[in-house]
Amino acid sequence: MSVTIRRLEDGSRAAWDRFVEATPAATFFHRTGWADAVQRAFGHTPHYIFAERDGAVTGVLPLIRVRTRLFGDTLISNAFCVYGGVAAVDDDSAAALVAEAEALRESLGVSAVELRDREPVTEAARGRGWIERPDLYVTFRKPIDADNEKNMKAIPRKQRAMVRKAISLGLTSVVGTDAGALYPVYAESVRNLGTPVFSRRWFDTLMAVFGEDADIVTILNKDRPVASVMNFYFRDEVLPYYGGGTSEARACAANDFMYWEVMRRAADRGYRVFDFGRSKIDTGAFAFKHNWGFPDARLHYRFKLAPGQGIPDHNPANPKYRLFIKGWKKLPLPVANAVGPFIVRGLG
Known part of the structure; x- marks a missing residue:
């Protein structure tokens, strides 16, 4: 027909x-x-x-x-x-x-x-x-096991050592649905990358629309939020989507621990695919995901x-945005948070 x-x-x-x-x-x-x-x-x-x-x-x-x-x-x-x-x-x-x-x-x-x-x-x-x-973007997807000991062993040695470092330093994770902890951490992270931030309203709206199919995992260092990520759940997949860390996160391996906690919690809930998301080829994020042992696939x-x-071509790799990115990194955080949402709504 x-x-x-x-x-x-x-x-x-x-x-x-x-x-x-x-x-x-x-x-x-x-x-x-x-x-x-x-x-x-x-x-x-x-x-x-x-x-x-x-x-x-x-x-x-x-x-x-x-x-x-x-x-x-x-x-x-x-x-x-x-x-x-x-x-x-x-x-x-x-x-x-x-x-x-x-x-x-x-x-x-x-x-x-x-x-x-x-x-x-x-x-x-x-x-x-x-x-x-x-060629510009690739994605990173990989099966995960019901046994989190197997998932830990599947992480390459150097990256696994970072996760264990965070655990030894006493970092903890909490899971919730309120973007209150996520937003300031994410806003600082993207400002440091020279990227305008979304409005807080965007994150609140996503949580309201998707309900139990979304959550936020936040990493605490002595009760201070140092990394946080919003995750989506679909069929048997978990997709950490909007995430970042503060300037303190690198020293205590909080970002590594954050993704481990997302993986661990998702595996415990029965999810069997970890979607690490999109990255530009030959960037820091691209290397980070490879270091976790994830294969890349062209989009x-x-x-x-x-x-x-x-x-x-509205991506940060475009040379015409180089000066903008350099200047944005220097903006006071309150200014970046006020102006960013008016810019980023047009990037799509």
């Missing part, structure tokens, strides 16, 4: 999320809750579309229009996510969704559509005239551009 493309409405949300839960190509970031969170926190407009055949969902494509004066006007699947793109059970459904995304780009007048595919796309589902970004980001437009 032929494929029909529909817009997501309240009456189709349950069917969409059931499809996402059951479809291997789908990720946490394909869930309808992500559209709610982005719209509430940033005011961006979702354009979620799905393929249907004989009344059954056969593919989904979560698109969000991110439009700001600083960074232009783009449809992204999915905005503020490391994964997205088409999740479908067959090439016909995937191709129909891609064609609808192309039509949306034209009707809305946006400069580009960006699909953040985790896996390679078949030729039949790709569409015409799409450009894949040259496949592709673009359909309006005539005369280039691939959006």
